[in-house]
Amino acid sequence: MASELGRSLRLAVCTILIGAVAYPLTVQAIAQAVAPEQAAGSLLRREDGSVIGSRLLAQPFRSPRYLWPRPSAVDYNAAAAVGSNLSPAGDKLRAAAAERAGALRLGAGRAVPAELLTASGSGLDPDLTLEGALAQVERIAAARQRPAAAVAALVRHRSRRIPGEARRLVNVLEANLALDALP
Amino acid sequence: MSMVVPGAVLILAVGLSWPLGWYLRWALDPPPGCAWRERWEQRLAPGDEETWPRYGLALLVFNAVMLGAVVVLLACQQWLPLNPDGKGPLTASLVFHTAVSFVTNTNLQHYSGEVMLSYLSQLALQWLQFVSAATGLAALTAIARALAGRQTVGCFRRDLLRATVLVLLPLALLLAAPLAWQGVPMTWQGAVEARTLEGVTQTIARGPVAAFVAIKQLGPNGGGFFGPNSCHPFENPTWLSNVLSCLAIVLLAMASTWMFGRITGRPRHATALFAVMLAFMLAKVGVATATEAPPTRALAGLNATVGPNLEGKELRFGAAAGPTWAAVTTATSNGSVNCMHDSLNPLTGLVPLTGMWLNMVFGGVGVGMINLVVYIVTAAFLAGMMVGRTPEYLGRKVETREMQLAIGVLLLHPALILLPAALFCATPLGRATVANPGSHGLTEIVYEFTSAAANNGSGFEGLGDNTLPWNVATGLVMLLARYLPILLPLAMAGSLGQKRLVAETAGTFRTDTLTFGLLLAATILIIGALLFLPVAVLGPVAEHLAR
Numbered sequence: 001m002a003s004e005l006g007r008s009l010r011l012a013v014c015t016i017l018i019g020a021v022a023y024p025l026t027v028q029a030i031a032q033a034v035a036p037e038q039a040a041g042s043l044l045r046r047e048d049g050s051v052i053g054s055r056l057l058a059q060p061f062r063s064p065r066y067l068w069p070r071p072s073a074v075d076y077n078a079a080a081a082v083g084s085n086l087s088p089a090g091d092k093l094r095a096a097a098a099e100r101a102g103a104l105r106l107g108a109g110r111a112v113p114a115e116l117l118t119a120s121g122s123g124l125d126p127d128l129t130l131e132g133a134l135a136q137v138e139r140i141a142a143a144r145q146r147p148a149a150a151v152a153a154l155v156r157h158r159s160r161r162i163p164g165e166a167r168r169l170v171n172v173l174e175a176n177l178a179l180d181a182l183p
Numbered sequence: 184m185s186m187v188v189p190g191a192v193l194i195l196a197v198g199l200s201w202p203l204g205w206y207l208r209w210a211l212d213p214p215p216g217c218a219w220r221e222r223w224e225q226r227l228a229p230g231d232e233e234t235w236p237r238y239g240l241a242l243l244v245f246n247a248v249m250l251g252a253v254v255v256l257l258a259c260q261q262w263l264p265l266n267p268d269g270k271g272p273l274t275a276s277l278v279f280h281t282a283v284s285f286v287t288n289t290n291l292q293h294y295s296g297e298v299m300l301s302y303l304s305q306l307a308l309q310w311l312q313f314v315s316a317a318t319g320l321a322a323l324t325a326i327a328r329a330l331a332g333r334q335t336v337g338c339f340r341r342d343l344l345r346a347t348v349l350v351l352l353p354l355a356l357l358l359a360a361p362l363a364w365q366g367v368p369m370t371w372q373g374a375v376e377a378r379t380l381e382g383v384t385q386t387i388a389r390g391p392v393a394a395f396v397a398i399k400q401l402g403p404n405g406g407g408f409f410g411p412n413s414c415h416p417f418e419n420p421t422w423l424s425n426v427l428s429c430l431a432i433v434l435l436a437m438a439s440t441w442m443f444g445r446i447t448g449r450p451r452h453a454t455a456l457f458a459v460m461l462a463f464m465l466a467k468v469g470v471a472t473a474t475e476a477p478p479t480r481a482l483a484g485l486n487a488t489v490g491p492n493l494e495g496k497e498l499r500f501g502a503a504a505g506p507t508w509a510a511v512t513t514a515t516s517n518g519s520v521n522c523m524h525d526s527l528n529p530l531t532g533l534v535p536l537t538g539m540w541l542n543m544v545f546g547g548v549g550v551g552m553i554n555l556v557v558y559i560v561t562a563a564f565l566a567g568m569m570v571g572r573t574p575e576y577l578g579r580k581v582e583t584r585e586m587q588l589a590i591g592v593l594l595l596h597p598a599l600i601l602l603p604a605a606l607f608c609a610t611p612l613g614r615a616t617v618a619n620p621g622s623h624g625l626t627e628i629v630y631e632f633t634s635a636a637a638n639n640g641s642g643f644e645g646l647g648d649n650t651l652p653w654n655v656a657t658g659l660v661m662l663l664a665r666y667l668p669i670l671l672p673l674a675m676a677g678s679l680g681q682k683r684l685v686a687e688t689a690g691t692f693r694t695d696t697l698t699f700g701l702l703l704a705a706t707i708l709i710i711g712a713l714l715f716l717p718v719a720v721l722g723p724v725a726e727h728l729a730r
Contacts (some may be wrong), residue, residue, distance in 0.1 A: 008245040011228055011340050012314075015347050019313035019398070020306040023352060027394040028371075030356075031363035038366045039391045041375065041417070054387055056366055056416040059379045064379065070498075079374055079386040080298045082410050083495045085645030086481075087619040089433060089726060093481035093494060093526075101485050109548035118479055118494040121414030121523045127498045127576040131488065145279045162422045164187025165501045174379055 017102040044173065053173055054078070057124045061176065064143035067155075068135055069172040071100055072117050072123035084119040092119075106135055130159045133175065140179065154178055184476050184491060188500070189468050189507040192429045196437055197461065203434065204441020209348035211324045212344060220297035226346045232335035235677035238325050239670050241339035242318060246666075249314055253282040256307040266301035267373030268388070273299060280654035287665035288319060288550070290399070290406030290518055290640035291631075291657060293649040297388035297409045302371060305408060309395050313355075316402040316435075316494035319550045322669045323439055326553055327446035329676035330577050332684065336677070342409050350435070351401060358431050359397035366420030369393040392417055400431035405518030405640040413508070413521040415496055424612025425500040425521060429508050433464075436515040436545035439552050447577060451695035456555060459700045461542040463707075464514050467534050471506035474530040492531075495523030506531055509641075513538035514547050524644040525618070525627065530724040532626060532643075533719060539637035541711040542596060547639055550638065550665075554674045559694070560589045560675065562706040566692045566699075575691060580683040588675040592668050597714040599636040599660050604629045604718070612652045618645025622729070626722035635660040 031039040042055040053059045058069040060076045067116045069076070073084035086093040097117040106112055113132040141148040158175045159168040213220065233241070256263070257278045261271050273281070277294055284291045285308045296305065322340035363369050368389040377385045388409070395408045396418050405412075412418040413428055440460065444453020452477045479492045491502045505522030512519055513535035524535055538544055543554040560576050564586055567574025574581040607613025607628050617624030627643040634641055635657040644646070648657075685691075693699060 004244045005248070006242060007228070007230060007340060008241070008248045011245060011344065012248050014227055014344070015314050015317075016252075016310050018347060018352060020310040023313075023355065023398075024306065024309070024394040025371075026356060027359040027363065027397070028391065030360050031369035031393055034360065035364045035366075038420075039363060039369045039393075040372070041368045041370070041387060042366050042420075043375065043377075043387075051375055051387075053377045054386060054416075055386075056420050057387060059377075059385055060383055061379075061381060063381055068232075076385065078377075079388040080295060080410065081415055082295065082644070083414065083526060085523055085525035085618055085643070087623040087691050087726070088492050088494045088496065088526050088528055089480040089729075090619050090623060091481075092619070093479070097479075097482055097485055097487075101487070109486075111486055111488045114478060114482060114490055115493050115498060117482055117485065117487055118492075118496075121495045121497050122409075122411040122416060123520070124416055125497045125499075126412075126416055129498060152431050161503055162499060164185035164503075166185075169498055171586055180380065 016111045044177070052177070055171065055173065056126055058120070058126050059173060061172070064139050066176045066179065067128065067133055067140065067170070067172050070128065071117070071119045072179070073119045076124060078124060081124050082124060083121040110135070126171055126173060127169040128172055130156065130170055132162045133159070133170040144179070146182070151179070154182065165175040184474050184503040185501060186472070188426060188504045189472065191426050192433070192507060192511065193432050193468070196433045199434060200437035201441060203438035204445065207350060207438050207442040208445040211320060211345050211442065212328065219240070222267060224341050224344065228338070228340040230338045230340055232338055232483065234334070235329055235336050235673050238336050238339050239673050242669070243666065245340065245343065246318060247296055249311060250282055250286045252352065253285065253307050253311060254278055257282060257304055260301045260304045263301065263303050265306070266305035269373070269657040270299060270301045276447065276651045276654035277649060280658045283658040283661050284640065285404070285406060287638050287661045288315035288402065288404060288516065289635060289638040289661045289665070290404045291635055291638070291642065291661065292406055293654055295410030296407060297390070302390055305390065305395060309398060312398045312402050312404040312406070313347050313351050314343065315405060316351055317343045318605060320346040320350065320439065322550065322673065323443065323552050324446065326478055326556065326673055326676040327443045329673070329680040331447045332680050344525040350550050351398065354401050355394070355397040357425060358401060359393045361427055362396055362424055363393040367393040367396055367424065368417055389417060396428070397431070399519060400428045400517070401435055402681055403432050403436060403515045403517030405512065409521060411523070413519050414523065417498070422499055422501060425504055429504070432511050432517045432519070433515050433545055436551055440545070443552055449577060449695070455695045455700050456559070459703050460544050460555070463541070463706065464510070467510035467514060467538055467544065468507055471510040471531050471534040474528055474534070474726070475506040477528060480528070492528050493528030497521065506534070509535050510538065512641060513639055516551060516638050518634060518642050523644060524630070524641055525645040527622070529723045535641060536630060536633055536719065536723070537712065539633045539639050540715045541707055543707060543711070550669065551707045552631070554668060556676070557589045557592045557672055558707050558711070559703060560585060561593065561710065562699070562703045563692065563694065565706060566702055570692070572690060572692070575685055576679065576685065576694065578684045579679045580685060581679070584678055585675050587673045592671050593710055595667055596636055596664070599664050600629070600632045601718065603656050603660060604632045607656070616647040616650060618647070622722050622725040626726070629718055629722055631657060632660060636664040638665055
């Protein structure tokens with residue numbers, strides 16, 4: 001029994017050196033070599049070096065001048081992310097969705113893109129569908145005093161396809177940066 | 184729904200599992216004669232070939248060392264290094280639960296990684312993700328050797344070292360590289376403060392994530408670095424990372440079926456088993472994608488666009504990715520999620536539950552295959568009884584002792600789920616912690632114990648489960664549900680392997696035919712699923728029917 005324990009301890013040390021020391025250091029070396037930007041969190045910075053956010057994470061946007069991302073159960077807290085965990089058939093979600101639909105103020109008769117009424121799994125979904133972005137164009141154009149067609153063209157231009165899906169996606173933070181960069 | 188994601192995942196997984204099964208055999212059960220390899224293995228993990236009781240003892244002792252080491256590391260995390268964000272102490276019951284959860288390969292998480300754990304604690308859990316998966320692979324290798332009729336079943340510590348170094352380490356490196364390229368962070372720096380375009384401060388948690396996620400998927404462990412697991416853009420940033428992660432969930436479990444066939448010398452039998460499991464898998468993926476296609480019911484009357492349920496989902500993976508992952512992660516014992524299972528449509532929630540109730544559709548690395556062996560022996564027994572012959576499996580007679588052990592394992596699973604779930608449903612222990620009242624709340628409680636008993640680790644996360652009763656109860660369930668279904672089948676295989684080979688005749692019930700496959704599938708459905716039918720009706724089905 002004592003030798004069993006001794007040999008197990010020895011094996012534990014050996015596997016710790018492999019799985020918790022050598023392995024992560026190797027992965028870090030690979031990550032630094034192939035994708036140093038991504039390794040640090042895909043951060044977008046201002047010219048002075050301060051961090052605006054991560055390309056991969058949604059942020060809160062409340063001004064009518066910007067695209068608003070999908071709802072978040074944790075108000076876009078990127079240090080404690082979580083989904084709503086509400087039943088899709090339950091009354092709590094029904095109430096939350098009705099409130100979100102009212103806040104969007106898309107105008108009577110316009111269908112609301114479903115992703116703007118439902119919270120994402122992480123609370124940090126960085127994307128909208130193109131429909132979800134285009135639905136917000138009129139508000140943004142009015143707030144920026146620009147033609148709606150120009151804003152719509154910008155959003156369309158920034159949309160991307162994912163394999164097997166008819167709907168195109170738009171990264172909200174990147175699109176908002178592009179909006180601010182409009183001449 | 185576009186079936187590109189499930190199609191890509193399953194075709195790649197089936198295709199790659201065959202050569203990987205061949206490699207697993209070479210890595211875990213090599214033919215003698217390679218001198219330099221034997222010398223290294225003896226140096227790093229000395230010991231002799233053992234009989235099954237000694238093998239089981241070595242397994243338990245090493246797993247106890249794993250548990251002890253990680254309990255100490257987690258309990259002391261506030262004083263230890265690699266804690267750039269200054270994470271504080273964890274409660275005693277959470278330390279117990281988390282350590283047990285990762286030692287047993289369950290990865291049920293009652294904490295949120297980026298909120299509560301230091302990087303050192305994450306590294307400790309990452310070590311367990313290697314060695315708990317290796318424990319499962321080693322156990323399957325030993326059982327296959329016993330069924331092949333060998334007198335000794337191997338040396339546990341050597342098998343564990345082989346599984347870690349030759350199987351898990353290279354595969355994890357192969358997966359971590361593309362994940363890092365796609366955007367999974369890999370840094371030892373702490374959280375970073377961002378100031379948004381509107382001037383709001385956002386704290387962005389990060390860490391050595393790529394290494395963690397790769398072994399979490401392959402294990403199949405499933406415990407995430409971040410609370411929302413593979414929903415989180417830092418764990419699963421793109422469509423491609425999602426397909427690769429989903430593939431990794433099922434790959435090793437599939438390959439271990441082929442390894443089992445090679446060690447026992449019955450490749451045709453392994454093919455029949457693979458076909459049965461694949462049929463279950465396809466059925467699960469098909470049902471889940473179909474039931475998740477209807478829109479979120481809570482949006483009825485709001486003039487929303489019509490499309491698949493999006494609550495708890497991320498857009499970048501595509502519509503079918505969530506239900507596909509839900510089916511795959513609970514067929515194997517992975518338990519990572521790329522959509523919130525609590526927010527699946529009610530009937531879709533039944534798919535992961537069924538997967539964990541059956542607990543054999545490829546199953547955990549090694550362990551799922553072991554569960555299947557128990558079902559096979561039972562099916563062979565039923566077939567033997569029907570034709571009035573002493574049942575046989577792999578040329579050896581199945582008798583009272585083997586059947587007692589097999590039935591013991593089969594009944595343990597529902598007992599470990601339904602008895603504690605009944606207790607928690609009947610008392611405030613569970614009722615006070617559900618997030619969605621009514622039948623959905625019942626499903627939340629049943630899901631938690633199912634996940635613990637299947638050593639899965641996914642959850643209906645609305646449940647407020649970081650309480651003393653939940654931590655202790657699910658911790659105990661995980662321990663019993665891990666070690667008894669390894670040790671009892673090991674005993675059963677050891678007992679079978681000692682018997683004389685019976686000559687194969689025309690009357691022998693063959694285990695590589697369509698008849699056998701159908702009988703096995705029926706046995707699994709009748710024994711595995713029927714016990715859970717009442718609770719399925721009261722939970723997900725009732726919620727679906729209620730309007």
